[in-house]
Amino acid sequence: MFYNEDFETLPRQALEALQLKRLKSTVERVYLHVPFYRQALDKAGIRPEQIKTLEDLQKLPFTYKQDMRDSYPYALFAARMDDIVRIHASSGTTGKPTVVGYTRKDIDNWSELMARSFVSAGVHKGDIIHNAYGYGLFTGGLGAHYGAEQLGASVIPMSGGNTKKQIMIMKDFGSTVLTCTPSYSLYMAEAAQEEGIDFKTLNLRVGIFGAEPWSESMRKEIEEKLNLSAIDIYGLSEIMGPGVAIECLEAKSGLHIWEDHFLPEIINPETGIPVAEGEKGELVITTITKEGIPLIRYRTRDITSITYEPCACGRTHARIARMSGRSDDMLIIRGVNVFPSQIESILMEIEGVEPHYLLIVDRKDNLDTLEVQVEVDEQLFSDEVKHLQVLALTIEKEIKDLLSVTCKVRLVEPKTITRSEGKAKRVVDRREIR
Amino acid sequence: MKVEQISVFIENKSGRLAEIARILGEAGINIRALSLADTSDFGILRLIVNDRETAKQVLKEKGFTVSKTEVVAIEVPDRPGGLSNILQFLDQENINVEYMYAFVERCGENAVIIFRFDETERAIKALVEKGFNVLEGERLYQM
Numbered sequence: 001m002f003y004n005e006d007f008e009t010l011p012r013q014a015l016e017a018l019q020l021k022r023l024k025s026t027v028e029r030v031y032l033h034v035p036f037y038r039q040a041l042d043k044a045g046i047r048p049e050q051i052k053t054l055e056d057l058q059k060l061p062f063t064y065k066q067d068m069r070d071s072y073p074y075a076l077f078a079a080r081m082d083d084i085v086r087i088h089a090s091s092g093t094t095g096k097p098t099v100v101g102y103t104r105k106d107i108d109n110w111s112e113l114m115a116r117s118f119v120s121a122g123v124h125k126g127d128i129i130h131n132a133y134g135y136g137l138f139t140g141g142l143g144a145h146y147g148a149e150q151l152g153a154s155v156i157p158m159s160g161g162n163t164k165k166q167i168m169i170m171k172d173f174g175s176t177v178l179t180c181t182p183s184y185s186l187y188m189a190e191a192a193q194e195e196g197i198d199f200k201t202l203n204l205r206v207g208i209f210g211a212e213p214w215s216e217s218m219r220k221e222i223e224e225k226l227n228l229s230a231i232d233i234y235g236l237s238e239i240m241g242p243g244v245a246i247e248c249l250e251a252k253s254g255l256h257i258w259e260d261h262f263l264p265e266i267i268n269p270e271t272g273i274p275v276a277e278g279e280k281g282e283l284v285i286t287t288i289t290k291e292g293i294p295l296i297r298y299r300t301r302d303i304t305s306i307t308y309e310p311c312a313c314g315r316t317h318a319r320i321a322r323m324s325g326r327s328d329d330m331l332i333i334r335g336v337n338v339f340p341s342q343i344e345s346i347l348m349e350i351e352g353v354e355p356h357y358l359l360i361v362d363r364k365d366n367l368d369t370l371e372v373q374v375e376v377d378e379q380l381f382s383d384e385v386k387h388l389q390v391l392a393l394t395i396e397k398e399i400k401d402l403l404s405v406t407c408k409v410r411l412v413e414p415k416t417i418t419r420s421e422g423k424a425k426r427v428v429d430r431r432e433i434r
Numbered sequence: 435m436k437v438e439q440i441s442v443f444i445e446n447k448s449g450r451l452a453e454i455a456r457i458l459g460e461a462g463i464n465i466r467a468l469s470l471a472d473t474s475d476f477g478i479l480r481l482i483v484n485d486r487e488t489a490k491q492v493l494k495e496k497g498f499t500v501s502k503t504e505v506v507a508i509e510v511p512d513r514p515g516g517l518s519n520i521l522q523f524l525d526q527e528n529i530n531v532e533y534m535y536a537f538v539e540r541c542g543e544n545a546v547i548i549f550r551f552d553e554t555e556r557a558i559k560a561l562v563e564k565g566f567n568v569l570e571g572e573r574l575y576q577m
Contacts, residue, residue, distance in 0.1 A: 376443045376476075376499050383441035383478055383503040383550065384532055385471045392475075411476050413445050415497045 003119040003151065004112065007260050008315045012308070015316060018260055020054050022288035027051050027060070030294050033078040036071060037296065057263060057286060062272065062297045065098065068238060073099040079291045089137045090237045090337055097137070100237055101292040107146065109289055113258050114147020114243035120256065120313070121208050121231040122249035123177050125152035128203075130170050132180035132188075133211070133335075135159040139241030140211055140335070144179045147243060153177070160184070163191045174203045178228065181335040182209040182218055186366035189225040204228045206249075210235065210242055211335035212368075213323050232322055238298055239285050245320055251312045254319030261289045264318060265297070266306050269327035280305045282327045283320060301328045329427065331361055333368045336405050340426040343372060346398045350391075351380060358417045363431040370407040372399065375414045435558050436504045437548070437571040438486050442479040443499040446472060454479060454493065461492040466577055467548060469535035480535070482507075482548065484575045505550045506558055507574050509567040512538055512545040520547065523564055529557045539577065546574065 002008045010018065028048045030037035040061045041047065050056065068076060077084065085104050089097035102110065123129065129148045133140030141159055148155035156173060158166055160180070166188060170178070178185060185207055192199060207226060210233035222230045234255050235242035244262060245255035257264050266281040267274050275281040283300045303325040308318045331338045340359055347355035356375040361368060372395065374380075382388055392409040399407050418425060444450040451470070458465065458481075467482040483489045486502065493500045510516035517536070524531060532550040539546060546569065551557040561568050 378499055378501060381441070381443050381499045381501050383439070383480060383501060385473060385478060388443075388476065388478070389473065411443075411445075413443060413450075413497065414499055416445070 001119050001122070001124070002315075003116040008116060008317065010260065010316055012316055015259055016054060019263055019288060022260075023054065023057065023263060023286065024048065024051050026286070026288050026290070026294045027296065029078050029291070030296060034076055036067065036076060040296075054263070057265070057297070058274065060286075060296050062284065062299050063295050064299050065238070065301075068098045069096060072096050074101065076293050076295075077101050078294050079103050084292055086142075088139045088142075088237055088241065090139075098238060100139075103291040106240075106290055106292045109261060110143060110240050110243065111146040111150035113240070113261060114143055115150040116258065117233060117243045117246040118147055118151050118153065118177075118208070120246050120248045120315070121177075121233075122206050122229065123151065123153060123208075127153040127176045127206075128174055129153050129155045129177040129179060130158055130166070130173070130175035130204075131155055132158045132160055132166060132178065132184060133242070138335075139235070139237040143235065143241035143243060144208075163188055164195065167192045167195060167197055170204065171197060171202055176203050176205050178204055178207045178226070180207075180209065181211050182214040182222060182230070183212060183334065183363065183366050183368060185209060185222050185226055185230075186218075189222075190365060199225060200227045202227070206231060208233050208246070212332045213325070215322070234302075234320070234323065236300060236302075238295060239287060239300070240290070244285070248311065248313035248315060254307060254311075254321055256311070256313075256315050256317040257285075257306075257320055259317040261287065263288055264306060264320065266304065266320075269299075269301075269303075275305075278305055278307055280321075280324065301326050301330060303327055331359070331427065331429065333361060333370050333405050336403065338370070338403055338405055342403055343399060344426075346402060347374065347395065350395060350398060356414070356417050358425070359427045361427065361429045361431060368431065370405055372396075372407050372409045373412045373417060374409060375417055376411045377414055380411075435506070435562070435568050435570060436554060437482065437507045437569070437574050439503045439505045439548070439550075440481045440483060440486055440489055440493075441501050441503050442481070442493060444477045444479055446474060446476055450477075451479070453496075454498070457492050457496050458483070458489055461488055463489045463492075466574060467535065467537045467546070469533070469548075471533065480505075480533075482574060486575075503550065504554050505548050506554060506561070507569040507571075508547050508549065508561060509539075509544045509569055510547060512543050516545060517547060520561075520566065523561075523566075524557070527557075527560050529553065529560065546577075 031048045044061045046059050083103045084101040086102040089099045131144050135141030207228045207230045219230045232247045234245040245257035263286040265284040269282040283302045287294045302323045304320045358373040360371040395409045464484040469480045471478045530552045534549045536547040
């Protein structure tokens, strides 16, 4: 089943011709409208008209997340604010988020790609989609929502949290499709069990899970416990949001990246040079239809591989493998992106000194947990318990306010956190993404 | 009239208190009084010792976070109502007690109560004026 069969099954040659045409127009657009790109291209000594083949893409400079931070809030927009109809953002290092803007056409394209993604997962008009991705600045909720409406399915805008209510609604409303993070789905399964509700009695048929890394064994567990078919979806707000790539129900073997809108490359993160087909490397994406904030060769930092082998489902778009890690130190905690440096700067704000801290990420009852250990030195120490408790609570609150992540602060004795070669290890990730 | 207390940060895990006792014992430090405030994660050990400087130094050398805190020691007769008199007076004077602990003198008939006030100077002045027996630090250290 397809949502847009012509485009989803476009023969490779026609697809590449379309990609080249769209790439050219994107490069022209950013050169004309975005000073950052004009400077970057001038510096690289390349002009838009020199892009003559898809291979010429490699002559273009990379775009990094830092470039987006430096352009806060709107400097990378390639459309006039008049034409921007939606703004989303993800959390940033010093409290400043990474901002993305969408034109009407961007929203239409995003809705279509999400609708395509739903169909690829086996969802159709008539389905009742229980959307438990967070609504708000995060792209997950609204992205899936618009796609569901575009498809003509019934969407329940649940957003996250309030698990008991989620289960009640899923049961009473007869939801057939669940969209949320994979770990939250397992959490719901356990909560349902406690309520004495068996997922086998629900109408759920398909689950579309993303926004955090997961694994084949987790898929098996989810499919057993929730009695549905679990599909992996990929997206990131910088590029669009959810629906950049998705598995097909037929093969469940790699995620089709919508190549008529995104140009994927897999590179060696150290050298920046493309790796061979099937080899692991960092995913780099160039958007070729976006108007609001087109990105050239954006370094996603996600590690995957790509294959152009034909797929059982008939889609001609390349497939990327399940994400197997990051080429930077970003953590994904309950679907929220967290960099250790963000927590470091929050601690610095509070303490006024460079803190010794350690982040311990774990998964308990299928939910990610974050513990922030902070060494108590003489400057922080007080002989009064309440002062230290207030300190811990203040840190917890600041992290929650700025990063939208709930954490537990544990005050520890000095030198508890191991230092190696003068530089401390900052993260212990005990989650097993098997 | 102030007494110097040593405060030590300890994580709430087994063996930490024993470690501190061992370090102080090996350094020949005599503990006069102590109290431990604890939460589920950490504790604060408060000590009155005979040799504050050495105690602080050896604990710091072993990696503990140590601070010195000024507290007030008051001697009261070791009989019912001894503590109540002081607390009632402090309440009248609106003097806030952050925390306190007490011990009974070795062979005397008195108890010593150690107070941590938020306004130490004002508390001492009021207590002395009222005739309470506020102890000198030196006396306590050598008690």
